[in-house]
Amino acid sequence: MKDMGQGFVTPDGRRIGGPVMEVKNITLRFGGVTALSDISFDIREGEVRAIIGPNGAGKSSMLNVINGFYHPQEGEVWFRGQKRGPMKPHQIAHQGIARTFQNIALFKGMSTLDNIMSGRLTKMKASMFSQAYWFGAAEREETEHREAVERIIDFLEIQAIRKTPVGRLPYGLQKRVELGRALAAEPSLLLLDEPMAGMNVEEKEDMSRFILDVNDEFGTTIALIEHDMGVVMDISDRVVVLDYGRKIGDGPPDEVRNDQAVIDAYLGVPHE
Amino acid sequence: MGDHVAPPEALDTLPKILDWNATARAGLPASREKAFGIWQSFTWAEVREEARAFALGLLNLGLAPGDRVAIVGENRPRLYWAMAASQMCGAVPVPVYQDSVAEEMQYVLDHAGARFAVVENQEQVDKLLSVKDRLPALERMIYVEPRGLRRYDHERLHAFGEVQARGRAGADRAEELDALIASAKGADTCVMLYTSGTTGKPKGVVLSHDNILSAARSSSVFDDLCAADSVLAYLPMAWVGDFIFSMGQAYVCGFSVACPESAETMLSDLKEIGPTYFFAPPRVFENLLTSVTIRMEDAGKLKKWLFRTFMDHAKRVGPDILDGKPVGFMDRLKYRLGDLLVYGPLKNTLGMSRVRLGYTAGEAIGPEIFQFYRALGVNLKQLYGQTEASVFITMQPNGEVRADTVGVPSPGVELRIDEKGEVWYRSPGVFVEYYKQPEKTAETKDAEGWVATGDAGFIEEGTGHLRIIDRAKDVGKMADGSLFAPKFIENKLKFFPDILEAVVFGAGRDMCCAFVNIDLGSVGNWAERNNIAYASYTELAQHPRVYETIRAHVEAVNRSLAEDPMLAGGQIHRFVVLHKQLDADDGELTRTQKVRRTIIADRYAPIIEALYSGAKEVFAETEVTYEDGRKGKISATLRIEDAAVVSAQRRAAA
Numbered sequence: 001m002k003d004m005g006q007g008f009v010t011p012d013g014r015r016i017g018g019p020v021m022e023v024k025n026i027t028l029r030f031g032g033v034t035a036l037s038d039i040s041f042d043i044r045e046g047e048v049r050a051i052i053g054p055n056g057a058g059k060s061s062m063l064n065v066i067n068g069f070y071h072p073q074e075g076e077v078w079f080r081g082q083k084r085g086p087m088k089p090h091q092i093a094h095q096g097i098a099r100t101f102q103n104i105a106l107f108k109g110m111s112t113l114d115n116i117m118s119g120r121l122t123k124m125k126a127s128m129f130s131q132a133y134w135f136g137a138a139e140r141e142e143t144e145h146r147e148a149v150e151r152i153i154d155f156l157e158i159q160a161i162r163k164t165p166v167g168r169l170p171y172g173l174q175k176r177v178e179l180g181r182a183l184a185a186e187p188s189l190l191l192l193d194e195p196m197a198g199m200n201v202e203e204k205e206d207m208s209r210f211i212l213d214v215n216d217e218f219g220t221t222i223a224l225i226e227h228d229m230g231v232v233m234d235i236s237d238r239v240v241v242l243d244y245g246r247k248i249g250d251g252p253p254d255e256v257r258n259d260q261a262v263i264d265a266y267l268g269v270p271h272e
Numbered sequence: 273m274g275d276h277v278a279p280p281e282a283l284d285t286l287p288k289i290l291d292w293n294a295t296a297r298a299g300l301p302a303s304r305e306k307a308f309g310i311w312q313s314f315t316w317a318e319v320r321e322e323a324r325a326f327a328l329g330l331l332n333l334g335l336a337p338g339d340r341v342a343i344v345g346e347n348r349p350r351l352y353w354a355m356a357a358s359q360m361c362g363a364v365p366v367p368v369y370q371d372s373v374a375e376e377m378q379y380v381l382d383h384a385g386a387r388f389a390v391v392e393n394q395e396q397v398d399k400l401l402s403v404k405d406r407l408p409a410l411e412r413m414i415y416v417e418p419r420g421l422r423r424y425d426h427e428r429l430h431a432f433g434e435v436q437a438r439g440r441a442g443a444d445r446a447e448e449l450d451a452l453i454a455s456a457k458g459a460d461t462c463v464m465l466y467t468s469g470t471t472g473k474p475k476g477v478v479l480s481h482d483n484i485l486s487a488a489r490s491s492s493v494f495d496d497l498c499a500a501d502s503v504l505a506y507l508p509m510a511w512v513g514d515f516i517f518s519m520g521q522a523y524v525c526g527f528s529v530a531c532p533e534s535a536e537t538m539l540s541d542l543k544e545i546g547p548t549y550f551f552a553p554p555r556v557f558e559n560l561l562t563s564v565t566i567r568m569e570d571a572g573k574l575k576k577w578l579f580r581t582f583m584d585h586a587k588r589v590g591p592d593i594l595d596g597k598p599v600g601f602m603d604r605l606k607y608r609l610g611d612l613l614v615y616g617p618l619k620n621t622l623g624m625s626r627v628r629l630g631y632t633a634g635e636a637i638g639p640e641i642f643q644f645y646r647a648l649g650v651n652l653k654q655l656y657g658q659t660e661a662s663v664f665i666t667m668q669p670n671g672e673v674r675a676d677t678v679g680v681p682s683p684g685v686e687l688r689i690d691e692k693g694e695v696w697y698r699s700p701g702v703f704v705e706y707y708k709q710p711e712k713t714a715e716t717k718d719a720e721g722w723v724a725t726g727d728a729g730f731i732e733e734g735t736g737h738l739r740i741i742d743r744a745k746d747v748g749k750m751a752d753g754s755l756f757a758p759k760f761i762e763n764k765l766k767f768f769p770d771i772l773e774a775v776v777f778g779a780g781r782d783m784c785c786a787f788v789n790i791d792l793g794s795v796g797n798w799a800e801r802n803n804i805a806y807a808s809y810t811e812l813a814q815h816p817r818v819y820e821t822i823r824a825h826v827e828a829v830n831r832s833l834a835e836d837p838m839l840a841g842g843q844i845h846r847f848v849v850l851h852k853q854l855d856a857d858d859g860e861l862t863r864t865q866k867v868r869r870t871i872i873a874d875r876y877a878p879i880i881e882a883l884y885s886g887a888k889e890v891f892a893e894t895e896v897t898y899e900d901g902r903k904g905k906i907s908a909t910l911r912i913e914d915a916a917v918v919s920a921q922r923r924a925a926a
Contacts, residue, residue, distance in 0.1 A: 012423060013423060014423075146309070147308060150308035150309040150310075151308055153308075153309065154307075154308055155419070157534065159306075159309075159533045159534050159536070159537050160533075160534060160536030160537045160540075162309070209420070212420075213419060213420050216420070216422055216423065217419065217422070
């Protein structure tokens with residue numbers, strides 16, 4: 001597994017393919033502050049890839065670069081063998097990349113069903129006219145999309161809150177709905193920004209299970225940012241560790257866990 | 273209404289009746305399930321085909337007549353089909369409570385010697401895998417829901433569809449299957465149900481096809497059930513009631529059984545399906561009423577006024593209208609108006625618009641709760657039953673429905689009360705035996721076929737209705753010799769929506785004391801409306817104002833107990849509000865939510881001691897078991913309060 005050539009097989013028998021996304025020598029500055037400096041790594045087809053690091057390490061910035069929201073001053077982002085120029089968010093979505101947010105970004109007044117349906121937006125083709133009067137293509141399309149949404153509701157076991165406005169739901173469930181919305185776009189690459197932040201142990205276990213099941217059932221490549229080391233080590237295939245905008249570790253969980261630089265970054269270094 | 277044509281009496285097993293239904297009722301709906309948000313129906317012909325394919329698949333996997341097949345999961349059509357399929361093969365289905373922890377499940381599967389297990393999902397597969405070392409007999413597991421199981425070792429694990437595909441491919445064994453179905457007799461075992469048992473390990477009650485069919489046939493006639501009826505199967509499959517309603521009566525009458533999407537969606541599924549025949553333990557009716565009460569308290573003034581005015585009217589005349597007794601014209605008119613404005617919409621919200629027959633059993637139901645539903649026009653009745661009786665012992669006939677009795681003997685049932693006051697019965701539904709426990713069988717069932725219920729009761733003079741007081745072994749004497757019936761007192765306490773559970777102590781003591789569990793839904797809502805902040809269940813439970821409320825309830829119970837000279841000695845002198853909810857996972861309740869007295873007395877011994885020592889507070893630390901089997905501790909200092917009792921002197925003076 002040390003060899004990062006053309007794919008590998010995980011201990012539990014999943015076949016991981018070639019790189020889907022490669023970031024090369026990324027440097028991102030905000031004015032005089034360097035958020036990321038000279039970072040390179042790749043995300044491979046079918047893996048669960050984690051980006052971890054202490055507070056302010058640059059994790060979210062990194063995700064925003066992958067997502068195309070930030071444009072780094074230096075370095076290149078390659079997606080499926082193509083170098084990526086500056087793009088608008090909807091163009092990214094059309095490439096098959098979906099994400100969730102650290103501070104839930106759902107439509108609070110809308111139902112779970114409608115929120116997840118909004119994730120299908122990029123897949124709707126009927127004209128505005130036929131949508132407004134809901135006939136012909138729009139009607140057929142909605143039936144199709146509704147079925148896709150119902151499959152996600154079933155998958156995430158949120159049938160009971162199908163029609164509940166999401167603003168009324170507890171935090172853990174809102175996170176799950178957000179995952180549902182991201183899944184609705186049928187992404188090939190799913191980015192999760194702290195999917196387990198603020199959850200209790202039980203909710204974390206549920207969420208971990210869902211992330212693994214998404215990866216398993218749909219073959220979705222997943223890149224996630226997480227704070228909680230324990231959870232990350234349990235569910236990811238490879239881990240990138242950032243600290244103060246630099247990459248200080250990259251490899252399978254067990255390797256990273258025993259890496260002195262990583263331990264120092266998390267636990268601190270004693271003063272001489 | 274639909275057909276009342278019953279399958280011929282000569283058909284003496286469930287699979288034979290299924291075959292008959294597949295022809296005689298081919299196009300009628302048999303099973304319903306919500307898949308991806310839309311209700312799907314299966315006709316009797318389809319159900320037979322699905323079950324047969326599964327049965328052939330089981331034969332192919334090596335299932336032999338006489339084998340036991342464990343069924344674990346929430347109510348799913350496929351699990352019901354798996355039960356029918358097992359019976360076709362001459363094997364015995366053993367439904368198991370799906371929320372049991374791995375240890376409990378291991379005991380039941382091991383005791384039953386199950387060779388096959390048909391389970392719902394990954395959760396149950398994981399549970400059984402975790403104890404498979406101690407289940408030497410278990411050979412194969414079949415799951416309904418494939419999610420998360422893709423990467424498991426499939427050598428002895430199969431998907432439901434895969435087993436059916438095997439069966440369809442190997443249809444050449446169809447004749448063998450037909451022969452197995454034809455050779456089965458009514459005396460053969462139909463199902464084995466493990467009773468949760470308030471004491472000791474669960475016992476496997478063996479019920480024959482004759483037992484199940486005689487109970488199902490006579491009760492269907494008693495209540496005029498037909499193919500046009502429908503039920504929602506949401507109670508545990510391991511419970512005898514569900515087996516009778518969703519398999520026995522459904523097969524005999526040909527009505528359809530709908531399975532809820534998930535346990536949490538039960539209420540909305542109820543509303544969508546609108547069953548005509550509905551069974552629920554008192555707890556469910558209580559919860560529904562509590563949620564209505566809570567919502568009414570949050571409603572606007574006009575709505576509150578409408579609700580109160582018309583509910584008062586309904587309580588006065590509703591039950592009489594339901595029973596067909598004479599009611600004045602103006603009262604009828606007002607009731608009709610109320611139906612339009614309040615009762616109709618309310619029944620619709622509760623999912624009871626179409627209910628023409630409702631039953632409750634298992635525990636005593638509060639008279640207010642009972643009357644509430646009857647006032648709305650829901651024909652809610654009580655029955656008294658046991659697993660050992662294939663459910664039915666007594667039932668209330670239409671027009672003779674009261675909250676304080678459990679009805680007259682069901683068709684074919686003989687009743688007698690022994691000298692100690694214990695109720696005995698004998699009927700065609702009486703169980704064959706406790707599996708592998710002949711000595712227990714002999715203790716319960718005598719040579720003439722009479723079965724002891726374990727309940728103390730009496731037959732009311734004049735009406736012939738049976739009234740149950742308490743568990744026979746729980747009815748005790750206090751130190752001064754007066755009667756102590758804890759369940760009777762506890763039920764009085766539990767009729768208050770604020771109180772979820774209560775345990776009363778007093779046998780052999782000079783006074784009664786009580787543990788109380790608050791109902792978080794009801795008390796939590798009250799706290800919110802009164803701006804009472806709390807961080808946890810424990811903190812809310814110990815709040816002085818909660819104690820004030822509970823004390824008022826306890827004192828009200830004392831006043832009502834004092835009215836009956838036989839029970840006046842059972843008034844509650846001191847009580848404590850517990851810091852944690854009594855829970856089946858901790859062994860404090862049975863899986864059917866009945867209090868396990870001895871275990872509770874043991875676990876909370878220091879609190880009981882404090883109650884009787886006169887202490888003002890007590891420190892309690894309790895171990896709790898989480899659903900995944902891990903353990904933790906909850907500790908708190910609990911207040912103990914005195915409640916006013918009505919003394920004998922004052923009663924004499926009054």
